Amino acid sequence: MTDAVTSPNPAPGEPIISIRGLVNRFGEQVIHDQLDLDVKRGEILGVVGGSGTGKSVLMRSIIGLQRPAAGSINVLGEPMLDRDPNDPALLAVQKRWGILFQNGALFSTLTVSENVQVPLREYYPDMSSRLREEIAAYKILMSGLSADAGPKYPSELSGGMRKRAGLARALALDPDLLFLDEPTAGLDPIGAAAFDEQTRELQRTLGLTLFLITHDLDTLHAICDRVAVLADRRVIAVGTIDELLTLDHPWIQEYFNGPRGRVAHGITALADAR
Numbered sequence: 050m051t052d053a054v055t056s057p058n059p060a061p062g063e064p065i066i067s068i069r070g071l072v073n074r075f076g077e078q079v080i081h082d083q084l085d086l087d088v089k090r091g092e093i094l095g096v097v098g099g100s101g102t103g104k105s106v107l108m109r110s111i112i113g114l115q116r117p118a119a120g121s122i123n124v125l126g127e128p129m130l131d132r133d134p135n136d137p138a139l140l141a142v143q144k145r146w147g148i149l150f151q152n153g154a155l156f157s158t159l160t161v162s163e164n165v166q167v168p169l170r171e172y173y174p175d176m177s178s179r180l181r182e183e184i185a186a187y188k189i190l191m192s193g194l195s196a197d198a199g200p201k202y203p204s205e206l207s208g209g210m211r212k213r214a215g216l217a218r219a220l221a222l223d224p225d226l227l228f229l230d231e232p233t234a235g236l237d238p239i240g241a242a243a244f245d246e247q248t249r250e251l252q253r254t255l256g257l258t259l260f261l262i263t264h265d266l267d268t269l270h271a272i273c274d275r276v277a278v279l280a281d282r283r284v285i286a287v288g289t290i291d292e293l294l295t296l297d298h299p300w301i302q303e304y305f306n307g308p309r310g311r312v313a314h315g316i317t318a319l320a321d322a323r
């Protein structure tokens with residue numbers, strides 16, 4: 050696919066997402082206060098934090114669905130805030146990301162294939178229907194669904210299949226950057242592990258950068274290169290799980306060193322030893 054507008058690229062070594070001094074509030078409620086975060090190119094960054102700490106609001110701020118009160122957000126070297134929504138440079142960045150929302154956010158009246166074709170129709174209105182269908186079929190297979198999922202409607206799919214259909218749509222435009230909001234929530238442990246594996250495989254083969262919100266300790270251990278912890282209205286720490294474990298913040302200790310955290314850590318250590 051050729052871009053009408055030259056796709057921006059951050060300078061080598063520059064983060065793919067860079068957030069500084071972010072402030073978000075709803076009325077009197079301050080969600081983020083002077084939040085800073087960098088996401089490095091090619092990494093899977095897990096984003097964790099207690100319920101209501103503003104993980105989804107952070108993701109929505111980056112992708113332009115939430116207007117922050119202050120701060121700056123750069124994606125792929127391009128400032129994202131206070132821009133004309135039709136600015137071609139902004140659209141060029143948006144074309145390079147894919148998003149999997151928590152509930153899949155599929156259009157219920159469209160088939161899986163038609164759902165995957167939505168971004169193609171939007172960004173490539175002149176593309177032939179045949180090419181659109183071929184690309185959708187390819188993305189459906191890449192997401193781990195079988196070809197016969199294409200003509201099905203979301204209501205005919207299991208929860209895990211709906212997530213994969215959402216993933217196929219997120220991959221439609223060959224993104225560099227994927228946003229995943231709690232991709233394994235609601236999946237059984239086997240389905241969640243399979244989804245993690247698929248995510249890792251896609252990240253490796255396509256060289257993607259992932260911003261991944263999760264509560265799932267197994268996902269963090271299995272596939273995340275670094276983890277950013279949201280608490281006290283900021284990102285209080287970013288690092289590998291081993292690095293985070295050296296910090297004595299009470300939430301970090303309770304989360305990673307609590308009974309469930311220790312089990313997840315033990316399983317990873319066992320798998321590494323094999």
Ligand SMILES: Nc1ncnc2c1ncn2[C@@H]1O[C@H](COP(=O)(O)OP(=O)(O)OP(=O)(O)O)[C@@H](O)[C@H]1O
Nearest residue numbers: 075078080098099100101102103104105106107264
């Ligand atoms: N549109 C909105 N209007 C008012 N308050 C909002 C809005 N969106 C989010 N909030 C509030 O912002 C806070 C952070 O919400 P957010 O959904 O980002 O939390 P989260 O960390 O993703 O939580 P969870 O882990 O439970 O999904 C919550 O208190 C929520 O009620």
